[in-house]
Amino acid sequence: MPYKILVVDDEPDLELLVRQRFRKQIREKEFEFVFAHNGLEALEKLQQDRTIDIVLSDINMPVMDGLTLLSKINEINPVLKAVIVSAYGDMENIRTAMNRGAFDFLTKPIDFQDFEITLNKTLQQLLTLKQALKARDQLMAIQQELSIATRIQQSILPRTFPPFPHRKEFDIFAEMIPAREVGGDFYDFFLIDDDRLGFVIADVSGKGVPAAIYMAVSRTLLKAAASNGLSAGECLQRVNQMLCAEGDTAMFVTVFYGILHTRTGGVEYCNGGHNPPYLLRADGGAAPLETTGDMVLGIMGNMEYGTKRITLRPGDGLFLYTDGVTEAVDGAGDFFSDERLCQLLQQSNSSPLTEIVQGVINEVKRFSTGVPQSDDITVLALRYLQQ
Known part of the structure; x- marks a missing residue:
């Protein structure tokens, strides 16, 4: 089944140019293009055809402009991805469009090579989002099967250590102890490319199956955004926009996401309302990492997220x-x-990471002896080994 793209522009020649440029994909049924000449006509087509995947819209159009169209798209289909087209240098309108949920933008005159790259990138993001939604729906269907949901959740988290035995620049270890059969915490780590390691820890509001569903969606969206090579702050900003587009304001997630540059020891990070990690110095010092002061994810879709940087020796x-x-x-x-x-x-700083992580968890359990565990316990430790 071809991906369906709605092109909204009042220039009469654009339809011919698009059909000519993508004639091979159209012939091979990879893409199907639908055209509208203003925002109002586009809304009518979206209401009539729920199979449209992407909207490519000009900003300046008669009857209804592209910015107004953007504000109404989520009401029709929150999964839709929008790419806006604006005049070169019109950053005010481009910024407004991105804040209203646009995934990406193109500038006029349209470079069709850039158009195709942007289209493919948007389709990849859409596919990832649909996979996340499918995972959510699958989990919702087994709400009464908590033992099955537990195994699914545990299988989502990386549990093989060392995860990258061929990489000698760093060491990493993590563990999660859910408070119930299914918890809302998660951790993850993954190689973005040969020189960058992404790592994350997060805490979803609530417990049980609803938190696990939100956890699965959040983790998938974050990993997808990270794969695009975004900075830490840009990544959380993108995930926040997608979570807010889902419209479930009853839940949110705190997230710390970092990127280790394995050649230099540089770390860029963003903290979305999460507990500040501790920086463990090789000389034995331990101190909270300076926060970026950003908000939890999933509440306000127009928030901007910052990035800070440190260097690990x-x-x-x-x-x-x-x-x-x-x-x-x-x-x-x-x-x-x-x-x-x-x-x-501070006492265990020089120990192997497995001992640090398990030592903290054991100490928490000892401290809480006789008291039922009321929240998930999740820990991730990372050590930079060499330049």
């Missing part, structure tokens, strides 16, 4: 965790606390 590391660690309580109702965690990390 050989032997330095990062310790990421969720609030199930520091907010674990003992029989007297006292928290495990950030202070206790910091002291523990």
Whole structure:
């Protein structure tokens, strides 16, 4: 079945140019193009045909402009991806369009090679989103089968260590202890390319199957955004936009996402409302990492997310965790606390990562002896080994 693209532009020659440029894909039924001459006509076509995948729209048009069209697209189909076309240098309108949910933009006069690249990139993102939604629907269908959902969730998280035995520049280890059969925390790590390692830890609001569903969607969207080579802040901004497009304001997720540059030890990161990780220095020091001050994901779709950078020296590391660690309580109702965690990390800083992670988890369990675990406990530790 071909991907269906709606092109919205009031220039009469554009339809002929598009059909000519993509004649091979049209003939081989890879693409099917539909055309409209203004935003109102486009809305009518979208309402009549729910199989349209992408909208490519000019901004300046009669009857209804492209920005107004963008604001209405999500009401019809939140999965639709929109690419806007604007005059070169019209950054104000382009910025407005991106804030209203546009996935990407092109400038006039249209470069059809750039058009094709943008189209393919958008289709790849759309495919990833549909896979995430399919995963969500599959999980929703087995809400009563918590034991099955548990195995699905555990299979989503990387559990083979060392994960990249051929890579000697870094070491990484992680573990999650869910509070119920299915939890809302997750961690992940993946090679973006030969020189960059992406790593993430996150905590979804709520517990049980709904949190696990949201976790699966969030993780898939983040990994897809990261694969596009975006900065840490741009990545979380893209994921936030997609989560907000889903419209489920009852849930949100805190996320810390970092990118280790394996050749230099440089780390760029963005913190979306998550607990600040600890920076573990090779000399034994442990201190919270400076936050970027960004908001949790899934509440406000027009938020911008920043990126900060640090450099790890050989032997330095990062310790990421969720609030199930520091907010674990003992029989007297006292928290495990950030202070206790910091002291523990200073004492075990030079230990292998497996011992650091398991040592923290064991200490939290010992601290909370006799008290039911009320939140997921998730920990990820990373160490830079050499330049």
